[in-house]
Amino acid sequence: MKTLALLLAATAVLAACSERPQSVGDYRGKTDAKPYEANFGGDKAKWEAALRARNQNQNEYKRAE
Amino acid sequence: MLTLKNKAAATRRARLTRDVPMNAPETMDRRTFLKRSGIGVGVGAVAAQIGSGMMRPATAADAPASGNVEIKRTVCTHCSVGCAIDAEVRNGVWIGQEPVFDSPINLGAHCAKGASVREHGHGEMRLKYPMKLVDGKYQKISWDQALKEISEKLLAIRKEHGPDAVYWIGSSKHNNEQSYLLRKFVSFWGSNNCDHQARICHSTTVAGVANTWGYGAMTNSYNDMQNARAVFFMGSNAAEAHPVAMQHVLHAKEAGAKIIVGDPRFTRTAAKADQYFRFRSGTDIPVIWGILYHVFKNGWEDKKYIDDRVFGMDKVRAEVEKWTPDKVQEVAGVDGDTLLKVAETMAKNKPSTIVWCMGQTQHTIGNAIVRAFCCLQLALGNIGKSGGGANIFRGHDNVQGATDVGPNPDSLPGYYGIAAGAWKHWARVWGVDYEWIKGRYASEAMMTKPGITVSRWIDGVLEKNELVDQGPNLKAVVYWGMAPNSQTRGKEMIEAMKALDMLMVIDPYPSATAAMAAMARKDGVYLLPAATQFETSGSCTASNRSLQWREKVIEPLFESKPDHVIMYLLAQKFGFEQELTKNIKVTNNEPSMEDTLREINKGTWTIGYTGQSPERLKLHMKHMNTFDVKTLKAVGGPCDGDYFGLPWPCYGSPEMKHPGTPNLYDTSKHVMDGGGNFRANFGVERDGVSLLAGDGSASKDADLQFGYPEFDHVLMKKLGWWDDLSEEEKKEAEGKNWKTDLSGGIQRVVMKVHGCHPFGNAKARAVVWNFPDAVPVHREPLFSPRADMVALYPTHDDKKAFWRLPTLYKSVQEKNKDIGKEFPLVLTSGRLVEYEGGGEETRSNPWLAELQQDMFIEINPKAANDRGIRNGDDVWVKTPTGAQLKVKALVTERVDAGTCFMPYHFSGRWMGEDMLKYYPEGAHPIVRGEAANTGTTYGYDSVTMMQETKTTVCQVVRA
Amino acid sequence: MARMKFLCDSERCIECNGCVTACKNEHETPWGISRRRVVTLGDGKPGEKTISVACMHCSDAPCMAVCPTDCFYRTDEGVVLHDKDLCIGCGYCFYACPFGAPQFPQAGNFGQRGKMDKCTFCAGGPEKDGSDEEYKKYGRNRLAEGKLPLCAEMCSTKALLAGDADVISEIFRERALRRGKGGELWGWKQAYGADGAPEPAKQGGKT
Numbered sequence A: 001m002k003t004l005a006l007l008l009a010a011t012a013v014l015a016a017c018s019e020r021p022q023s024v025g026d027y028r029g030k031t032d033a034k035p036y037e038a039n040f041g042g043d044k045a046k047w048e049a050a051l052r053a054r055n056q057n058q059n060e061y062k063r064a065e
Numbered sequence B: 001m002l003t004l005k006n007k008a009a010a011t012r013r014a015r016l017t018r019d020v021p022m023n024a025p026e027t028m029d030r031r032t033f034l035k036r037s038g039i040g041v042g043v044g045a046v047a048a049q050i051g052s053g054m055m056r057p058a059t060a061a062d063a064p065a066s067g068n069v070e071i072k073r074t075v076c077t078h079c080s081v082g083c084a085i086d087a088e089v090r091n092g093v094w095i096g097q098e099p100v101f102d103s104p105i106n107l108g109a110h111c112a113k114g115a116s117v118r119e120h121g122h123g124e125m126r127l128k129y130p131m132k133l134v135d136g137k138y139q140k141i142s143w144d145q146a147l148k149e150i151s152e153k154l155l156a157i158r159k160e161h162g163p164d165a166v167y168w169i170g171s172s173k174h175n176n177e178q179s180y181l182l183r184k185f186v187s188f189w190g191s192n193n194c195d196h197q198a199r200i201c202h203s204t205t206v207a208g209v210a211n212t213w214g215y216g217a218m219t220n221s222y223n224d225m226q227n228a229r230a231v232f233f234m235g236s237n238a239a240e241a242h243p244v245a246m247q248h249v250l251h252a253k254e255a256g257a258k259i260i261v262g263d264p265r266f267t268r269t270a271a272k273a274d275q276y277f278r279f280r281s282g283t284d285i286p287v288i289w290g291i292l293y294h295v296f297k298n299g300w301e302d303k304k305y306i307d308d309r310v311f312g313m314d315k316v317r318a319e320v321e322k323w324t325p326d327k328v329q330e331v332a333g334v335d336g337d338t339l340l341k342v343a344e345t346m347a348k349n350k351p352s353t354i355v356w357c358m359g360q361t362q363h364t365i366g367n368a369i370v371r372a373f374c375c376l377q378l379a380l381g382n383i384g385k386s387g388g389g390a391n392i393f394r395g396h397d398n399v400q401g402a403t404d405v406g407p408n409p410d411s412l413p414g415y416y417g418i419a420a421g422a423w424k425h426w427a428r429v430w431g432v433d434y435e436w437i438k439g440r441y442a443s444e445a446m447m448t449k450p451g452i453t454v455s456r457w458i459d460g461v462l463e464k465n466e467l468v469d470q471g472p473n474l475k476a477v478v479y480w481g482m483a484p485n486s487q488t489r490g491k492e493m494i495e496a497m498k499a500l501d502m503l504m505v506i507d508p509y510p511s512a513t514a515a516m517a518a519m520a521r522k523d524g525v526y527l528l529p530a531a532t533q534f535e536t537s538g539s540c541t542a543s544n545r546s547l548q549w550r551e552k553v554i555e556p557l558f559e560s561k562p563d564h565v566i567m568y569l570l571a572q573k574f575g576f577e578q579e580l581t582k583n584i585k586v587t588n589n590e591p592s593m594e595d596t597l598r599e600i601n602k603g604t605w606t607i608g609y610t611g612q613s614p615e616r617l618k619l620h621m622k623h624m625n626t627f628d629v630k631t632l633k634a635v636g637g638p639c640d641g642d643y644f645g646l647p648w649p650c651y652g653s654p655e656m657k658h659p660g661t662p663n664l665y666d667t668s669k670h671v672m673d674g675g676g677n678f679r680a681n682f683g684v685e686r687d688g689v690s691l692l693a694g695d696g697s698a699s700k701d702a703d704l705q706f707g708y709p710e711f712d713h714v715l716m717k718k719l720g721w722w723d724d725l726s727e728e729e730k731k732e733a734e735g736k737n738w739k740t741d742l743s744g745g746i747q748r749v750v751m752k753v754h755g756c757h758p759f760g761n762a763k764a765r766a767v768v769w770n771f772p773d774a775v776p777v778h779r780e781p782l783f784s785p786r787a788d789m790v791a792l793y794p795t796h797d798d799k800k801a802f803w804r805l806p807t808l809y810k811s812v813q814e815k816n817k818d819i820g821k822e823f824p825l826v827l828t829s830g831r832l833v834e835y836e837g838g839g840e841e842t843r844s845n846p847w848l849a850e851l852q853q854d855m856f857i858e859i860n861p862k863a864a865n866d867r868g869i870r871n872g873d874d875v876w877v878k879t880p881t882g883a884q885l886k887v888k889a890l891v892t893e894r895v896d897a898g899t900c901f902m903p904y905h906f907s908g909r910w911m912g913e914d915m916l917k918y919y920p921e922g923a924h925p926i927v928r929g930e931a932a933n934t935g936t937t938y939g940y941d942s943v944t945m946m947q948e949t950k951t952t953v954c955q956v957v958r959a
Numbered sequence C: 001m002a003r004m005k006f007l008c009d010s011e012r013c014i015e016c017n018g019c020v021t022a023c024k025n026e027h028e029t030p031w032g033i034s035r036r037r038v039v040t041l042g043d044g045k046p047g048e049k050t051i052s053v054a055c056m057h058c059s060d061a062p063c064m065a066v067c068p069t070d071c072f073y074r075t076d077e078g079v080v081l082h083d084k085d086l087c088i089g090c091g092y093c094f095y096a097c098p099f100g101a102p103q104f105p106q107a108g109n110f111g112q113r114g115k116m117d118k119c120t121f122c123a124g125g126p127e128k129d130g131s132d133e134e135y136k137k138y139g140r141n142r143l144a145e146g147k148l149p150l151c152a153e154m155c156s157t158k159a160l161l162a163g164d165a166d167v168i169s170e171i172f173r174e175r176a177l178r179r180g181k182g183g184e185l186w187g188w189k190q191a192y193g194a195d196g197a198p199e200p201a202k203q204g205g206k207t
């Protein structure tokens, strides 16, 4: 499994440049929590909605035509 | 596996060189340049200076992640845009900084300076405790000792030489309340010898525009520029000096506005322009007249507007006719077609606005240059229009406020002046006896005579006593939040420092003053640590005249104290603390900022600082989200109808609920909705021509739809409006005018009942007959490499006693008319985005300092090659004062072959020498460099004593 | 959702370094460590352009591929992070990265950050979210707080956009349409591939 993933990753590098979900290679570090766990009680949808709303602050057209 | 990985790496590496621009460009950019040249300094060496660890305040990393996070709302202290900041504070430690998306001014945005302000909460390089220069070294002393010794010395000087022997330099970084208190403080000390940064950034603007149309301030706002269809920058590099303003400008550009930049240097603002033209430094008037030439020639002027609202445009026209395209080309180096295009763009894309900054103001003819620019807008009918106006960007965060109510040598708060009437008005507001104040002064004559300006204090020390228009020469100087390296003639400043009996520095940061003083002297220097604006509260006025209230973020660090506490403690020693704070509650030696603002409200009727009560301002800070970004008007909510920050004039009492004035002189609105017209401040008639506005030209729905003079009790009675006053108001208003009636009744009745403007309704003056050049004319700078131009456009005659000092023009120019032979390059100066003003504060902030590690001079490839200079070389910049500065050469086409540019934010190196040893230990800026002004020359504006920094001369040689 | 990306609009970027400083501030990165930089093309000449560059959190991140200790991982949102405990500071990732993102402080000076440091998209690292441990090693975790990268949130002209690819592409598209001009989306294709790049607006936007 590991080898396969790595191979895939390697091909991806060589082929480069196409948007696709990428596997993690053989990451050997600590596992990280999902970003919506600590402050959003694990509610992914709620977290995503919060980010989407917040993202609009980067668009001043929302406040000034 | 590794091989494969390396191969991948190699592939990427190849791409790196192909695609990544930072490795490619043939001209190195400024930052790469500085990074590389910075290797000499040694990143390690610089890093080692930081974190000496002595008394290090807690940083976020040290703060335990427990305890509640409080949000304190404050405002960036680094420029006049006034960007709001939410500070996150936990257990008294400033742990985070969040964008305030709700702010209609910055919508969360910051430039490098604003994004770094949290560093103030760590502030290792701060001045930490009072210090005294002993045998050439700074030693720590206690506050008690400091206050005792300082006050004894100052009182001794006062006794021996009189109150005018001490010079007080205040700060444009004080908040309004502190600025105001300082003017009062110096008055009670008994002198008009006080000033602040405004003298050397926009004094010519303030005098120029106030005399043209009424008030000395930006007419519109950063926000309103979104409504412009053309924006013309001349002498402003907003992308570096007012970065967040560019958010509004680029937004306007997206909506189709045309951006024009005229500047001797291709600035970063120019890089964003649709049209850019270069002109010879100092020839702004020929350029502007060259543009107006096309306006008049093509009949693009707004004739009705001129008829109704402008006085003397015919005289301007006569001068403009002399500036044919050929002549402009010859003098300014810009061709006619380029200026025709500018004229056409401005005329055909209305409303169009103009922006200027120190590129126009810092000249011996600054007052005339800015008025010429005003004339362009008046001719086009752009003033008093949303999207138009004169968007004059002020510099420091509260330089507008300090100008309005702070330590000015020629005026009490609110531009009341210093005639006896003004003193009596303020004495009433302060609740002190006029005679008592008079007794504090050397004489009544000295009380009504404008003081020395900060640009000239060195001459106040060094000039022959018989030529000084006051009793004593200056014996002591107090630098209270001001940088010495922002004043010209640094070399002579050292001499002045030597000659003083005493020098006192009050500042949160290590200061160039302290270092220069320690270089010049062995003793007689005191340093007092002031708190920053994040360690106190109070209001500050942004460039657009909006007031914002800062909450205190953290307690003062180390042993520092807020400026107003220091003021109070000194006043105690001088024995007038009671008078200083008669209406102001004092707790633990701290005068209440709220009460102080209330006192400002009580007295500042002239410019409408009366409606902005602390309560109203705090409400605005809380409900920023309810204000519209384009109009600044609150739509619904508790501030409904108000303009953000109640931009002055906000007339009447707070209870009258004037909403503030977003755009000055705007007749399309009712006065109670921020409308207005030009001010009647110069009489009603001149040379048989009426100065009042034309018939039908008045603010919306005003009872008087024609020109009228300013209001006083007599006019009120004549019009039969007197009885609209309440009995209480009548008592107070009797014998008074709209500026001195403390009841506010006259303003209330005129505005609320009759829809008129208390300051009258007049024409703007294209001819300012009380200035040396009533119609702006071009005059060459005192130091010009163009002898031919000096012959054609000579400067003014010398003046004998001007702001208490002899001031030279012609004699200096004559003597130096061939200076170009030895110093053939024009030297100009300006801003870098990372630093502010003299720069000690920002260069002490490692997050900023890292980005600009070297002082440099920009020089054109041709000029460099002619001198055998390569990019990155060390060079000596030599100037006529005999100064020579060792800096890095940045070879760039930003400047033309005859011009060099230096940033003015550096200090801490002196003609090749590192001044580190002269700073108090552990309180020195991380980055030090030659101060541009060490080398600048003599030259002052003929109205305001603004210094000439933008056009002087130099020679550059390889070091 | 949520494929996190950066986009820097060169028509708006004014080289003010707000983004760089915001990052310094938020993560207290030491002197010499720049998770973000601003790069100028054609400095001082007409046509001068600037862009702000950091780790782009590439779709196919070369750093991940070359790391001998396999310390990189990619979150569900496409953010490329690494475990500093595994990093040996070898520098391979720096050579692999097309954007020069990985930073290596002089060893010893800065504790944990002697290891490679780079932009985290303000998403912390593999420590407990919001913990001191995470802050000290990786800086603040804004994503977990429901906030977006501070560099973009504080950008003086809103040139730098960060967030969900669809959202920021839409913001950019709207702008580009108004001005009738795209802007060089430098780095976008290289980092994220050709798909999904916001279309430069057709000619003839609002004038």
Ligand code: SF4
Residues within 6 Å of the ligand: B076, B077, B078, B079, B080, B081, B082, B083, B106, B109, B110, B111, B112, B113, B114, B115, B242, B243, B244, B245
């Ligand atoms: S320096 Fe000016 S533009 Fe920059 S963040 Fe502060 S107030 Fe805003």
Ligand code: SF4
Residues within 6 Å of the ligand: C022, C023, C024, C026, C027, C035, C036, C054, C118, C119, C120, C121, C122, C123, C149, C150, C151, C152
């Ligand atoms: S996303 Fe966060 S870590 Fe990355 S450059 Fe921006 S501020 Fe720095």
Ligand code: SF4
Residues within 6 Å of the ligand: B110, C008, C012, C013, C014, C015, C016, C017, C018, C019, C020, C038, C051, C052, C154, C155, C156, C157, C158, C159, C160
């Ligand atoms: S803050 Fe924005 S405008 Fe300033 S350099 Fe960064 S990306 Fe450019």
